Amino acid sequence: MPSSDPIDAIGEPPPRAGGHDDALDDLLDRVAAWGPADTRAGVFRLVPARIERDLPLVSRWMNDPAAAVFWELSGPQDVAEEHLRTQLAGDGRSVPCVGVLDGRPMSYWEIYRADLDPLARHYPARPHDTGIHLLIGAVADRGRGLGGLLLRAVADLVLAQRPSCARVIAEPDIRNTPSLAAFLTAGFRFSAEVDLPAKQAALMVRDRSLRLLL
Known part of the structure; x- marks a missing residue:
């Protein structure tokens, strides 16, 4: 793999990053240890971000015009860096x-x-509801059905690895038609339109009971 590639030792869980430790990561049942998911497009894995390795790539993705409209994290690299550091320094x-x-x-x-x-x-939350945000990075990976395919794979991972979680939640911008279509393809249902401080969102819900039918 080229040295410019931001993912190293991809077969192993990465070292802990930022300010939270393994005990705090238990709030999400150790995402780093969830392992891969086999999909029709290939083997997919979630690798917890590390600023020193991933920031340039993530910042570039967030500055893509199609993403910037909805993520509102475009601009100098330190905008994305502050966003990542805030999460990594949190409680997990x-x-x-x-x-x-x-x-x-x-x-x-x-x-x-x-x-x-x-x-x-802004919605009737239940204990351990788990949310997903997604940004497809490269233009070449959009418009191919990967969004729905990977959202389904990640929702399945959440429900398999978090037995206390009964629902996977998402709140894409109501204007983001491709994103809404991808969530519907992944087995989410539209639950409500939600007025959030930064956007008008579509509350999308994937129920654990649905996973048993897929």
Whole structure:
């Protein structure tokens, strides 16, 4: 793998990053240890982000015009750095990750405790609701159905690795039609339109009971 590639030792869980330790990561049942998911597009793995390794790539993805409209984290690299550091220095309720498909970094994810997030003030949250944010990085990876495929794989991982979690939650911008379509393809259902401080969102829900039917 080229030295410019931000993912090293991809077969092993990365060293702990930022300010939270393994005990705090238990808020999400050790995302780093979840392991790979086999998909039709290849083997997919969530690798918890490390600023020194991943920041240039994540910042570049966030500055892509298609992403910047919805993520609002475009600009100098220190904008993305502050965002990552805030999560990594927290108590483990949100874990930023790079999504790696067949060894290739291609997406940015945030797995978070929706019931402990400000989002919980805007919908009837249940204990251990787990949220997903997704950014497909490269333009070449968009428009191919990868979003729905990987969202399904990650939702399955959440439900398999977090037995206390009964629902996976997402709140994409209501204007982001491709994102809404991807969540629906992944087995999420539209639950409500939610007025959040930064956006009008579609509350998307994937129930554990649905996983048993897929």
